[in-house]
Amino acid sequence: MSYNLHQLHAFTTIVSSGSLGRAAALLNVTQPALSRTIKRLEEDVxxxxxxxxxxxxxxxxxxxxLLPHAQLLLREAENAREEIDAMRGLAKGTIKVGAVxxxxxHFLPLAIDRVLGKWGNLHVEIIEGVWDRLAEGLINYEIDLALSTATNDSDGIVAVPDCRWEDNSFVVAAFGHPLRKKPKLTLADTLTARWAIPPKGTAPYEHMRETFLSRNLDMPDIAVQTRSVTVLKSLVAECSFLSWMPEPMYDSESKAGIMGTLPxxxxxxxxxxxxxxxxxxxxxxxxxxLLDELRSLTERGMAMQTTR
Known part of the structure; x- marks a missing residue:
């Protein structure tokens, strides 16, 4: 069975709008005309x-x-149209990517710089967030690639096996934090401090929990939970909170003498x-x-350089 993209577009618009009248207004057609379009699709099905x-x-x-297949066909048709237009010089292609x-x-900007240096007709849309936000973006076609902590494949999302790298996470504090003055500082000394980290269930939270458990320590009392990197950094730098972060996330602040790894x-x-x-x-x-450039960076070991 072959599907008419015009009919599928009408079908998905009715689903998203919830009524024939609203869909007709969105599509700028009359309700009788839209009804006939759907009737022909139903006859084909x-x-x-x-x-x-x-x-x-x-x-x-x-x-x-039919709905998920219709959405997939429409999205693939849109991708084909965009790619062909870009090759003809009629429009810019769009890289849609998300990252933790x-x-x-650090790493994503390096790859973007390389790909735009070769393909100047492209432009980039980026979302930043923890894994649940990125997974939602992939499923909803908001992004086409997600860069995150390795996890198991799901029904709708798979890892790219030849594009992997590592970084290291640490306890992070402002350079003026009182704990820096304590001699022979241990992880147990951080239990009474104020902490701000991403919420329970996220990869950073679980990574930190495993670190504490490996030293027979319970998790500290988390005062603030947020997915916002900006808020986390502000709490650490300006309000004497501790946090748990991968080193590339605070590299600029560390070089500026604002915050860094707690010793x-x-x-x-x-x-x-x-x-x-x-x-x-x-x-x-x-x-x-973009994926080609990410692979290239991984192969050359440049990803590891960004974590040092």
Missing amino acids: GASLFERHVKGMQLTDIGAA GSLAA IPGISAARTLTAFRRRDGILPRPAAR
Whole structure:
């Protein structure tokens, strides 16, 4: 069975808007014309896609089964159109990527600089966040690549096996924090300090928890939990909080003499990071070009240089 993209667009617009009238307004067509379009699609499918109610349109089981495939086909058609337009010089291709804070601060900019140096017609859209935010962005087609802590593949998302690197995380404090004056500082000495870290369930939280458990210590009382890198850095630099961060995330602040690793002997925890993509569909060419540069940086060991 072949699908008409015009019909699929009409179908997904009705689903997202919730009613025939709102969908018709969005598509700038009349309701009767839109009804005929959906009727032809239902004839091609051989079954009803909607149950029509006074308050709107509700998907049938068959309509619900068709929806993710329709969204995928429309997205792939959009990617093809964008790539061809870029090759013809009619439009810029777009790299849509997400990254955790440490990679957004150092490694990703290196790769972007390299890819834009070769492909000046591209431009880049970036989101920053912890894994749950990046996974949502991949599933919803907000981004095409995500750079984050290595984790298990899922039904919709898979790791890129040949694009991996490592960094190290530490306890971080302002350079004027009182604990820096304590002789023979230990991890146990941090338990009474105020802490600010990403929330429970995120990779940084679990990484820190494993570090404390490995030294037979309970987690400290976390005063502030936030996904905002900006807030975390401000709390550490300006309010005497401690935090747990990968070294690239605070490298600039460390060089500026604002905050840095708290000198606790033996406290350094490595983590593996990787690139992720959607399991289904074709990786858009702009994202593939960025992935090539990410692989190149990994192969040459430049990723490790950013963590030193």
